[in-house]
Amino acid sequence: MPSPVFSAAHTAAPAELALPQHTPLVAAIRDGLVESVHYGSAVALGADGSVAATAGDPLAPFYPRSALKPLQAVAMIRAGLELPADLLALAAASHSGAAAHRDGALRILELHGLAPTDLENSTDLPYGTAEREDWLRTGGSATQITQNCSGKHAAMVATCKINGWPVRGYLDPSHPLQQLVAATVIDLTGEEPAGVSTDGCGTPLFALTLGGMARAFGRIAQAAAASLEGKNDDGSPEAAVGLAMQQHPEMVAGEGRDVTALMRLVPGTVAKDGFEGVQLVGLPDGGAVAVKISDGGDRARMPATVRLLESLGVDTGPLAGLATSPVLGGGHPVGQLLATDFLNPSFLNTNQSTPDNEAL
Numbered sequence: 001m002p003s004p005v006f007s008a009a010h011t012a013a014p015a016e017l018a019l020p021q022h023t024p025l026v027a028a029i030r031d032g033l034v035e036s037v038h039y040g041s042a043v044a045l046g047a048d049g050s051v052a053a054t055a056g057d058p059l060a061p062f063y064p065r066s067a068l069k070p071l072q073a074v075a076m077i078r079a080g081l082e083l084p085a086d087l088l089a090l091a092a093a094s095h096s097g098a099a100a101h102r103d104g105a106l107r108i109l110e111l112h113g114l115a116p117t118d119l120e121n122s123t124d125l126p127y128g129t130a131e132r133e134d135w136l137r138t139g140g141s142a143t144q145i146t147q148n149c150s151g152k153h154a155a156m157v158a159t160c161k162i163n164g165w166p167v168r169g170y171l172d173p174s175h176p177l178q179q180l181v182a183a184t185v186i187d188l189t190g191e192e193p194a195g196v197s198t199d200g201c202g203t204p205l206f207a208l209t210l211g212g213m214a215r216a217f218g219r220i221a222q223a224a225a226a227s228l229e230g231k232n233d234d235g236s237p238e239a240a241v242g243l244a245m246q247q248h249p250e251m252v253a254g255e256g257r258d259v260t261a262l263m264r265l266v267p268g269t270v271a272k273d274g275f276e277g278v279q280l281v282g283l284p285d286g287g288a289v290a291v292k293i294s295d296g297g298d299r300a301r302m303p304a305t306v307r308l309l310e311s312l313g314v315d316t317g318p319l320a321g322l323a324t325s326p327v328l329g330g331g332h333p334v335g336q337l338l339a340t341d342f343l344n345p346s347f348l349n350t351n352q353s354t355p356d357n358e359a360l
Contacts, residue, residue, distance in 0.1 A: 096254030097126020221282030
C-alpha cells in the first residue's frame with residue numbers, strides 16, 4: 001500500500017501514518033554483538049538509468065532536505081545566474097561556516113549589490129564543530145551568514161535581482177524563483193513531488209523518491225563529465241553545477257566532512273548530503289546512488305553509500321575510511337560501524353547471529 005501524502009499542516013494522529021518499509025542498512029558491532037541497527041532504504045541506478053539495486057522502500061516519498069541544493073542551483077543557472085565556480089559550489093552547499101564560506105556568501109551578495117539584510121534564511125551558528133568553536137571564541141553569535149545554507153540563499157536573492165523579481169518574499173512557493181525551482185526539480189527527477197513542506201532554512205521542500213533524486217544526480221554528474229570530455233559545448237546548467245562542486249568540494253561541505261572527502265577521493269562524482277540521514281552521489285557515467293536512513297542517523301549515511309557504490313562497480317578502496325568507523329570502549333576500538341549485506345535479502349534470515357565483518 002503506497003504511503004499517503006501529508007501537507008505541512010497535517011495533524012493526523014500517528015496511527016494514520018503509513019510507515020515506509022525500511023530494512024537494516026548499517027549495524028554497530030561491539031565485541032561481537034550487534035549493539036544497534038540503522039534501518040533505511042536505498043537505490044542504485046546504472047549508467048542507462050535502470051535500477052541496478054534496491055533496499056527497503058525506495059518508492060516511498062521522502063524529503064531530500066539539503067540534497068536538493070544542487071537541483072536548486074541548476075534552476076538558478078537556468079534563470080541566468082552567473083558565478084565563479086567556487087561561489088557556485090557554495091550555492092549548492094551545506095557549508096561548515098569557515099571563513100571561506102562566510103566570505104563567499106558575502107561575495108555573492110556584493111557582486112549583485114545586495115546585503116545580508118536581504119536574506120530570509122534562518123539564523124544559526126556555524127555547522128562545523130571546529131568552525132563553531134572558533135566563531136564563538138571570537139564573540140560570534142548565530143547569524144544568517146553563518147547558517148549552513150547562506151550560500152544558497154545569497155544565490156537566490158542574486159537570481160531575483162538579475163531577473164527583476166522581488167527580493168523580499170523570495171521564499172514564498174508562489175514566487176517566480178520558487179516556481180522555477182519546482183519546475184526544475186520535476187524536470188531533473190522525472191517525477192511530480194508527492195508533497196511540499198518547508199526546509200529548516202525556510203525554502204520550499206519537495207517530497208520525492210530515492211529513484212527520482214538519484215536520476216537527477218546522475219544527470220548532473222554525467223553532464224559535468226561530458227563537458228570535460230568536450231562532448232557538451234552548450235554550457236548546460238547541469239554541467240556548470242556538477243563541475244563547480246567537483247572543482248571546489250571544500251565549498252560544498254568543508255574540511256573534515258565526508259562529502260568533501262568523497263568527491264576528492266572518487267573523481268567525477270557529485271555528492272551531497274541532507275539532514276535526517278540523506279545521501280546522494282552521482283557518477284560520471286550517469287549512474288547514481290541514493291540513501292535515506294530512517295532514524296536520521298548521520299553516522300550511517302556513508303557506510304551504506306559506499307556499499308551501494310561498490311554494487312555499481314565503483315572502486316571503493318579509497319573510501320575505506322568512510323565505509324566504517326570504530327566503536328570505542330574506554331577510548332579504544334572494540335568494534336565497528338558496518339554496512340549490512342542489505343542488497344542480499346537473505347541477510348535477515350541467515351546473518352543475524354553472526355555479526356562479523358565477513359557476514360555483514
